[in-house]
Amino acid sequence: MRKRFSEVSWQGKSQGNTYAEVIPTNHIITAAEEHAAPQSAGWEAARAPHTGAEDARLASLRHCSLHVVLQNIMAAGFKTAEPLEYHRSFLKENCRPDGRELGEFRPTTLNISSISTADGSALVKIGNTTVICGIKAELTMPPSDAPNKGYIVPNVDLPPLCSSRFRPGPPGEQAQAASQFIADVIQSSDLINMEELCIEKSKLCWVLYCDIMCLDYDGNLLDACMIVLLAALRNARLPEATINKETDLAEVDIQKKRHLKINRHPVGSSFAVFDDSIIIVDPTAEEESLSTALLTVVTDEEDRLCAVHKPGGTSLSGEKLQHCINRAITRNKEISKLVDKVIESMKTAK
Incomplete structure (x- = not known):
């Protein structure tokens, strides 16, 4: 009725057809399966041990598989012992x-309107690095040094869930540096006309809290933060707000919303330097840790240079810096096209 076999394959011809199948290890063949299988010489051979040329072929396959496994083990050991080499x-x-x-x-992927409760949101993946941005708009008084302007407050969070290198507690040095970098780019690139965020001079304005959280960290954080911020701002919509002349209180009409006017589209491109001479783009976390210098170049859609961020490391020649700027200009066009495509698809879906 039932027969137990190790993993074997059978081949044979019956009534002009060729059959091939793998029987799992310790599989119990029922009488129905035995009856359904072609009763041919090939099937009978599958029941018997392999001999001759077949044994030699299997031995060769096992030898090749073992060789590949050993090579992988040696490569993994080399990578662990001498990662730079x-x-x-x-x-x-x-x-x-x-x-x-x-x-x-x-590969870079983008999704917008990722957070339904936010006024604007987006999610970006660059390889394994994943960041999400949610924008929350609040009413407040304009700053005393700029009474006719609103303002944007970016904050980058690197929680332990994104990488084991980060610990719970207050923001670490890398998170603070990323937040400051984003704030500097917003100011230097003229991303948004801050005067449009002012509702009434010295009385009322919008403040946009842009919370950027890293969900998975594998290097090139700044590029991902810039892309996700730009996409979230383009996705953001603010309700109409006014000040009641009689009560002198703010009134908000959530039925009337408008998109923000984005003046510029700054995009960052990060580079890592190896041995003071080799430059690679979009470094992973491991490549960042092994490099001798890191560089981030921010350009806009008009090929203007908005910012250059280089946190120490070895120096770069003018020629190599110009090479990085040229690559950043090309990257800006690629990302701008991606953002436009995603936003247009959202409009079409609606």
């Missing part, structure tokens, strides 16, 4: 361990 062995061939070329960015 491991990366250098790839860089010498003008490629990287993940298969990319030196000037190739990881």
Whole structure:
């Protein structure tokens, strides 16, 4: 009735057809299965042990598989023991361990309106690095030094859930540096006309709290933060707000909402320097830790240079810096096209 076999394959011809199947290890063949299977010489051979040429072929396959496994183990050991030399062995061939070329960015994906309770939101993935941004608009008094302007408050959060390198508690140095970088770019790039956020001079204005959280960290945080902020701001809508002349209180009409007017589209492009000479784009977390310098270049859609961020490390020649700027200009066009496409698809869906 039932027969137990180890994992084998059978091949044979019956009535002009060729059959091939793998029987799992310890599979119990029922009488129905035995009756349904083609009763051919190939089927009978599957019941018997492999001999001769078949044994030699299987032995060769096992040897090749073992060789591949040993190579993988040796490569993993080399990567763990000498990570820098491991990366250098790839860089010498003008490629990287993940298969990319030196000037190739990881796949970038974008989703907007990711948070239904926010006034504007977006989610961006660059490779494994994933960040989400939610914008919350609140009414407040304008700052005393700019009574006719509103303002934007960016905040970057790197929680422990995104990487084991981050710990619970107050914002670390990297998170604070990222928040300050975003704030500087907003100011230097003329991203938004802050006067449009003012409702009445010295009395009422909008403040936009842009909370950016990293969900998965694998390097190139600043690029992801810039893209997700730009997409979230373009997705944001503010209700109509006025001041009642009789009561001198703010009144908000949530039925009337408007999009923000975005003046510029700044996009960051990050680079890592190896051995003071080799420059790669979009570094992973491991590549960042092994590099001798990091550089982020921000340009807008008109090819203007908005910001250059270089937190220490080795110096760069003018020629190499210009190379990075040129690549950043190309990257801006790619990201601007992606953002436009996603926003247009949202309009079409509505």
